[in-house]
Amino acid sequence: MIPILAVAGLRKSYGKRLVLADVDFDLWPGDVLAVVGESGSGKTTLLNCVSARLRPEAGTIRFLTRHEGQKDLYALSEAQRRLLARTDWGFVHQNPSEGLRMNVSAGANVGERLMALGERHYGRLRGAATDWLARVEMDAARIDESPQTFSGGMRQRLQIARNLVTRPRLVFMDEPTSGLDVSVQARLLDLLRSLTRDLGLAAIVVTHDLAVARLLAHRMLVMKDGRAVEQGLTDQVLDDPQHPYTQLLVSSVLQP
Amino acid sequence: MYVAVKGGEAAIDQSVRLVAEARRGDASVPELTLQQIKQQLRLSVDRVMTEGSIYDPDLAALAIKQAAGDLVEAIFLLRAFRATLPRLGYTLAVDTASMQLQRRVSAIFKDLPGGQVLGPTYDYTQRLLDFSLAAQMGTVPICESAEAQMGTVPDASPVLELLDQEGLIERQAPAAGDPAPGDLTREPLRFPAERAVRLQNLARGDEGFLLAMGYSTQRGFAHGHPFAGEIRYGKVQVELVPEELGFPVAIGEIELTECQMVNQFAGSKTEPPQFTRGYGLVFGHCERKAMAMALVERALRAEELGEGVESPAQMQEFVLSHSDSLEASGFVQHLKLPHYVDFQAELELVRKMR
Amino acid sequence: MRDPHYAFAYLDERTKRMVRRALLKAVAIPGYQVPFGSREMPLPYGWGTGGIQVTASILGPKDVLKVIDQGADDTVNAVNIRRFFERTAGIATTERTREATILQTRHRIPETPLAERQIIVYQVPVPEPLQRLEPREAETRRMHALSDYGLMHVKLYEDIARYGHVSTTYDYPVLVNGRYVMAPSPIPKFDNPKIHMNPALQLFGAGREKRIYAVPPYTKVESLAFEDHPFEVQRWSRPCVLCGAVDSFLDEVVTDDRGGRMFVCSDTDYCGERRGRKAAA
Numbered sequence: 001m002i003p004i005l006a007v008a009g010l011r012k013s014y015g016k017r018l019v020l021a022d023v024d025f026d027l028w029p030g031d032v033l034a035v036v037g038e039s040g041s042g043k044t045t046l047l048n049c050v051s052a053r054l055r056p057e058a059g060t061i062r063f064l065t066r067h068e069g070q071k072d073l074y075a076l077s078e079a080q081r082r083l084l085a086r087t088d089w090g091f092v093h094q095n096p097s098e099g100l101r102m103n104v105s106a107g108a109n110v111g112e113r114l115m116a117l118g119e120r121h122y123g124r125l126r127g128a129a130t131d132w133l134a135r136v137e138m139d140a141a142r143i144d145e146s147p148q149t150f151s152g153g154m155r156q157r158l159q160i161a162r163n164l165v166t167r168p169r170l171v172f173m174d175e176p177t178s179g180l181d182v183s184v185q186a187r188l189l190d191l192l193r194s195l196t197r198d199l200g201l202a203a204i205v206v207t208h209d210l211a212v213a214r215l216l217a218h219r220m221l222v223m224k225d226g227r228a229v230e231q232g233l234t235d236q237v238l239d240d241p242q243h244p245y246t247q248l249l250v251s252s253v254l255q256p
Numbered sequence: 257m258y259v260a261v262k263g264g265e266a267a268i269d270q271s272v273r274l275v276a277e278a279r280r281g282d283a284s285v286p287e288l289t290l291q292q293i294k295q296q297l298r299l300s301v302d303r304v305m306t307e308g309s310i311y312d313p314d315l316a317a318l319a320i321k322q323a324a325g326d327l328v329e330a331i332f333l334l335r336a337f338r339a340t341l342p343r344l345g346y347t348l349a350v351d352t353a354s355m356q357l358q359r360r361v362s363a364i365f366k367d368l369p370g371g372q373v374l375g376p377t378y379d380y381t382q383r384l385l386d387f388s389l390a391a392q393m394g395t396v397p398i399c400e401s402a403e404a405q406m407g408t409v410p411d412a413s414p415v416l417e418l419l420d421q422e423g424l425i426e427r428q429a430p431a432a433g434d435p436a437p438g439d440l441t442r443e444p445l446r447f448p449a450e451r452a453v454r455l456q457n458l459a460r461g462d463e464g465f466l467l468a469m470g471y472s473t474q475r476g477f478a479h480g481h482p483f484a485g486e487i488r489y490g491k492v493q494v495e496l497v498p499e500e501l502g503f504p505v506a507i508g509e510i511e512l513t514e515c516q517m518v519n520q521f522a523g524s525k526t527e528p529p530q531f532t533r534g535y536g537l538v539f540g541h542c543e544r545k546a547m548a549m550a551l552v553e554r555a556l557r558a559e560e561l562g563e564g565v566e567s568p569a570q571m572q573e574f575v576l577s578h579s580d581s582l583e584a585s586g587f588v589q590h591l592k593l594p595h596y597v598d599f600q601a602e603l604e605l606v607r608k609m610r
Numbered sequence: 611m612r613d614p615h616y617a618f619a620y621l622d623e624r625t626k627r628m629v630r631r632a633l634l635k636a637v638a639i640p641g642y643q644v645p646f647g648s649r650e651m652p653l654p655y656g657w658g659t660g661g662i663q664v665t666a667s668i669l670g671p672k673d674v675l676k677v678i679d680q681g682a683d684d685t686v687n688a689v690n691i692r693r694f695f696e697r698t699a700g701i702a703t704t705e706r707t708r709e710a711t712i713l714q715t716r717h718r719i720p721e722t723p724l725a726e727r728q729i730i731v732y733q734v735p736v737p738e739p740l741q742r743l744e745p746r747e748a749e750t751r752r753m754h755a756l757s758d759y760g761l762m763h764v765k766l767y768e769d770i771a772r773y774g775h776v777s778t779t780y781d782y783p784v785l786v787n788g789r790y791v792m793a794p795s796p797i798p799k800f801d802n803p804k805i806h807m808n809p810a811l812q813l814f815g816a817g818r819e820k821r822i823y824a825v826p827p828y829t830k831v832e833s834l835a836f837e838d839h840p841f842e843v844q845r846w847s848r849p850c851v852l853c854g855a856v857d858s859f860l861d862e863v864v865t866d867d868r869g870g871r872m873f874v875c876s877d878t879d880y881c882g883e884r885r886g887r888k889a890a891a
Contacts, residue, residue, distance in 0.1 A: 015562075079756050086758075101764070105771055108764045115767065116760030122770055122836040144771050264684040265693075335650040340622065442628075444645040444820035447748040573746050583818045586655030590735065593657065593687050597680045597717050597876055600862055601779035601798040604844055609773060 002064050004029045004170055004202045005050065010059035012045055019045045020056065021226045029064070029169065032196055032203045034213035034234065036249070037223035043206045044174060046223065050204065051091055051172045052081050066169070086113055090163030090171035094178055096155035099162070100147050106133065106158055107143040113166045132161040137191060153184035157191070164195065171196075171203045177212060189215050210250065214238060222246045279324045293317040302511075302540025303327055307581060308334030309441060309460045311510050311539050328462075328581050335582060338441070348495045348504055352514045352537075353414050355490040362415045363484040364518060370412030375489060377543070415486040416516055416533070425518065425531040447573055454556055454576060459537055461579030463545045469569045470548035473555050477567035480554055482534065485518040489541050513538050515546035519554050521561060532561060612700030619666035619699040625649055629667035629822070633813060636824035641786025641831075642754070643737050648820040658691055658716060659817030661733035665695070665714050668729065668813075674702045676710035681718040681859065681876035688716070707879050717780075719801040721858045721880035724810035726827060732795045737816040737823065739783040739793040759791050762834060770839055779844070785832045786825060799833065800843045800859050806831040850875045853884035 003026035012020040020042045027033050037043045048054035050061050052073050061073040066088060073081065085091070093099035100109055110129040111119070119125055126143070133140045136157040147155050156176065163171060176192065177185040193216055196203055205216055213220050213234055220238070221231040222245065230243040241247045280287070294301055294317045304316040308331045315334060323329035359375025362368055374380065419425040437452030445457065458466060473480060491511050495504040517534035534554025536546035555569040556576075568574045578584060617623070625647075632646035651659040669675070675695055679688040683705040691714060692703050704710055707722040716733040724730060740750045743761050753759065762783060769777045776782075782799040786792045794805055795814060805812065805825060812825040825831060833841040849856045851872045858880055860873040875881035 082756055082758070086760075104764055104768050107771060108767050111767060112760050112764050115763035116758060120763075120835075120837050122767065123838050125767060125836075126771075264686050264689040268686055268689055332650070332654065336652050339625075339649040339651070340616075340620075342622070442647045444647060446645065447746075573748065577747075582650060583655045586657060586659075587735070587818055588656075589654065590656030593716075594680045594685050595717070595796075596861060597798055597859070598780040598796045600860075600876075601800070601844065603862065605777065605779050 001028065002070060003027055003062075004064045005204075006060075006062040006070070007050055008060050010046065010049055010056050010061070012042075012049055012054070012056045019226050020049065023059070023223075023226075023228045025221055025228065025231060027170075027202055027204060029202050030200045031219060032201075032205060032217045034217035034220045035204060035206045035223060036208065036210060036213050036220060038208060040225075041223035042226040043208075043223045045226075047172055047174055047204060047206045051089065052085065053091075063170070086116055087166050088168050088170065090160075090168040092156075092159055092163060092171065092173040092176050094175040096152065096159045097147070099159040100155060102147050105144045105146055106138075106150075109147065109158055109162050110165055112162070117166065128165060129161075132165050133158075135164075135195070136161045137187075151184075152180050153188060156180065156188060160192070160195070164199065164201075167199065169200075169202060171201050173203060173205045175207055176205065178207070178209070192216055210238060222249065279322070288321055290314055290317040290321065293320050299541060300325075300327060300330075302538070302542055303463060303545070304330045304334060306539040306542065306545065307331045307460050307462065308338065310334050310338045328585050332582055332585075345496055345498075347507070348497065350492045350494060350510075350512070352488060352492060352512065355488055355492050355512070355514075356509075357412055357488060357490040359489040360412060360486065361484075362486045365415065365418070368415055368418070373412075376541075414488075414516070416518070419485075419518070419531060423530070426521070426533060428533065445576060447576075448559075449572055449576060451557070451560075454572070455535065455537075455553065457576045457579055458549045458553055461549070462581035462584065463542070463548070465579055465581075465584075466548040466552055467544060469555075469575055470551035472567065473551050473569045478555050478558065478570045480519040480534070480551070482551055482554065483518045484547065485516040485533075487513070487515045487543055487546065489513045489543070511540050513541050513543055513546045515543065515550045517547070517550040517554055532557070613697050616698045618671070619669045619695065620651075621649070621663065621666045625663075626667040629663055632822045633664065633667065633824065636813070636822050637811070637826050639790070640825055640829050641784075641790030641792040641823060643792075643816075643821040643823045645820055646822050648817045651817065652694070653690065655818035656735060658687065658714075658733040660815030660819075660822070661714050661716070661731050661817075662691060662694070662815070663817060664731045664813050664815035664822065665712060666699075668731075669695070669699055669701060669712065671699070671701060673711045674704050674709055676704050676707060676713045676879075677715075678713070678718060678720070678877075678879075679716040680861075681720070682878045684878070705879050706883075717796050717798075718859070718876060719797055719804045721855075721875070721877045722883070723804075724808060726809040728810040730810055730812050732797075732812065732814045734793065734795045734814050734816040734821075735818070736781070737793055737814070737819050737821040739781075739791050754790060757789070762791060766834060766836065770836065775839065775842075776835070782841075783834050785834060787829050787831075791834070792823060792825075792831075798844065798859060799841075802831075802833045802841070803843065846873060848873055850881060853881045855881065855884055 005027040008024050010020050010023040023046060035043045035046060045054065049056045062070045063073055064070050091099065107126060107129040110132050111125040114125055114128060129143055130140045133143060138154060138157050147158055150158065177188050180188065189212060195201065205212070207213055217234045219232065220234040222229050222237065222243065224245045230237060230241065230246045237246060238250055241250050294313050297320065300320055301313050301316045304319055304327055305311050305313065308316065315337065316330065319330035319333040320327070322333060357373060359377060360370065360373045362372065416425055438450065440453060440456045445453065491509045493506050494508050494510055496507050497504050515536040519532045519534060521530055521532040532554065534550035536549030536553065538545050552569055552575060556572055558565050558570040565571060628647055632644045635644045636642065648660065648663060651662055653659055653662065675692065677683065677688045677692040679685040682688065695701060696703060707713065707720040710728065712729050712731065713720065714731045714733065738750055740753060740761060743765060744750050766776055769775065778799065780798045781793055781796045782802055783791050784794055784802060784805065794802060807828050807830065809827050811827055814823045835841040846860050850858060850860055852874050855875055859876045861876045863872050863874055864870065865872055
């Protein structure tokens with residue numbers, strides 16, 4: 001089986017500071033990978049590099065396209081990468097207002113990707129939007145309201161719907177539940193878990209919260225100072241950490 | 257019976273006659289001469305030349321007279337005139353280091369080789385209306401001329417060279433291959449714009465707009481810790497290399513005001529921490545514009561210097577698209593043109609929606 | 611008589627050549643905005659300098675020029691521009707659409723259908739159809755290059771969700787030759803259908819924003835819409851009070867201060883011609 005995303009030798013610096021050093025991993029179709037670490041570990045930079053939002057200075061990122069096999073991301077043109085980002089990929093921002101158009105309605109937010117791909121039937125767009133709002137457990141009656149009037153949790157659900165409407169095969173998530181109430185977090189995590197399972201999504205989820213990793217991810221990668229110090233099946237890494245840093249992380253998680 | 261309103265031509269002719277009368281004012285009052293404007297409104301002439309992008313004090317004086325003192329209108333006249341002139345050649349870059357100085361001040365050193373030469377400026381006056389000017393033939397004390405003063409100044413090399421000797425300020429080298437700069441009078445502005453094009457745009461930009469933008473950088477909208485490294489005002493030689501001769505020939509002198517701002521910078525992968533520059537240059541004497549230009553110029557280098565772009569003065573598209581007084585004035589005032597057809601369409605819509 | 615102090619039609623030959631090159635590019639890529647080195651003209655930016663530069667660059671001594679603003683030949687802007695060309699080019703001018711070889715227009719397309727070999731030059735204030743949604747030129751350039759027009763359709767969707775119909779009534783965006791989204795200039799949407807498959811050459815000049823674009827003869831031009839909310843033009847409930855036309859764009863004229871109104875053709879030549887025919891009949 002070919003990985004949907006194959007990352008090798010990733011390196012990135014900001015000035016003199018090395019932020020990512022020789023990071024390798026493979027992501028398989030339908031797998032969820034959690035990238036965990038403290039702030040400053042490089043996990044967000046890693047996410048931005050593999051999603052083509054930031055250009056690494058060394059390393060390769062190969063994506064398994066729908067019809068043309070594996071492609072080196074930076075061998076594609078900018079136009080091709082942008083198309084990929086709009087159709088086959090999703091990106092869920094930590095702050096939902098960065099991933100939404102705050103000044104247009106929920107329906108327009110969900111329908112935009114379809115419109116960009118050529119859907120020209122208002123009724124069908126509205127139908128798709130209604131459908132997806134229901135799937136992310138939102139009240140479909142709010143389809144014409146602006147996200148300005150939504151709570152943080154609702155905005156995040158809307159952002160998820162907006163991304164999934166084109167049935168992407170790979171979704172990048174940057175701390176999707178941080179900044180939300182604990183109770184809201186739990187429900188959202190449940191939603192993400194069932195969606196990734198039902199849709200067979202591959203996903204890379206950046207989080208500092210090991211509980212999120214445990215709940216959502218099949219595999220886990222631990223970052224420290226720009227390096228991947230340990231990776232493996234989530235349960236194995238959390239229950240039997242090998243690297244001293246991972247052991248520290250795991251032991252410092254407060255048990256309820 | 258409704259008759260379509262005709263007679264637009266006649267109305268226009270009358271309007272043109274009326275504005276010519278208004279321009280002249282009371283015919284019993286002596287008419288302004290171009291010499292009077294050139295001599296006694298020289299700072300207006302300087303602004304019109306700078307934003308009009310043409311160094312010709314007589315033409316600028318004529319434009320000011322024709323525009324009844326509306327400087328933006330005068331700038332328009334010069335620009336439109338300039339657009340019809342053929343390009344004869346290109347001069348060498350002027351050497352402001354060998355400027356024949358009338359004024360040179362620096363805020364970063366108390367004293368420096370060449371000294372602080374105060375020169376002719378309103379900076380040290382008290383802004384009290386001088387009613388003696390209301391009378392004609394006011395006597396003005398004769399001053400030792402600037403040229404005579406300069407005889408006592410041995411070395412007036414640019415202040416920033418002092419910082420450069422210690423390697424404390426960034427070098428200003430042309431880009432690799434020394435490419436010809438884009439020409440905004442011939443080509444449209446495209447984004448992202450390189451520094452040479454940005455400088456051109458700012459040099460001919462509206463003084464008021466740049467002043468406000470520069471001011472905004474001092475009030476937290478992109479703070480750059482600026483210092484006035486040096487401000488120079490005086491005459492420079494303009495030289496051309498005719499093809500037939502192959503060596504430079506001086507074709508005249510122009511007055512310039514130059515401002516070099518010194519700003520701080522944290523350093524990068526390849527550069528240690530250094531001061532960075534902001535640059536301003538205008539025709540004639542206008543420190544306000546040169547300084548504002550230098551502040552904005554430095555703010556626009558934010559991206560190049562790895563700083564976050566957050567404030568309007570740092571945004572190329574915002575600053576450079578709105579700096580031209582002609583474009584701004586034209587479009588704002590075009591709203592006076594008939595828009596009744598578009599309005600009709602809107603009227604129908606609003607009625608329908610009610 | 612032409613004023614001998616100026617070049618023919620004011621612009622020097624180098625400038626004309628630059629504009630013509632831009633025009634050729636524009637015609638080769640229908641609807642694509644070609645940047646050009648717009649010059650300061652004796653009329654202000656925003657008052658038709660783009661249209662004037664285009665007209666000046668294509669005008670020849672045998673051309674017959676018509677200039678209209680809001681559909682009329684004698685509004686002050688039209689008069690000014692016509693006189694500018696009379697003075698600097700000495701060419702014949704006309705108010706009759708049928709007799710013109712070049713028509714320069716602000717905000718309307720004449721009601722009388724145009725013919726092959728006629729050229730219509732539109733004055734354009736804002737050439738970028740996406741500008742109100744995205745002011746950054748670097749971004750909109752990329753959107754056009756990648757055919758990424760989602761933002762435009764989002765705006766249309768929002769209008770329908772909010773009002774039940776699209777709320778744009780003039781400068782209504784169109785898709786040219788199935789590729790580029792174009793701003794047709796502030797003509798009322800009533801005029802949009804005339805751009806489609808027009809036998810004449812249509813040129814667009816934006817002087818202040820420094821862009822030129824074109825729609826070659828017989829080009830497919832569709833107003834953006836949804837399949838189930840098709841594009842519709844304005845209709846009036848009464849005919850022109852002067853000539854009886856039911857198919858032209860009507861101006862609303864206030865006749866008294868008690869709410870009295872009357873509706874007359876915006877296109878003065880069209881209206882006059884119809885009245886002439888009625889009188890002759």
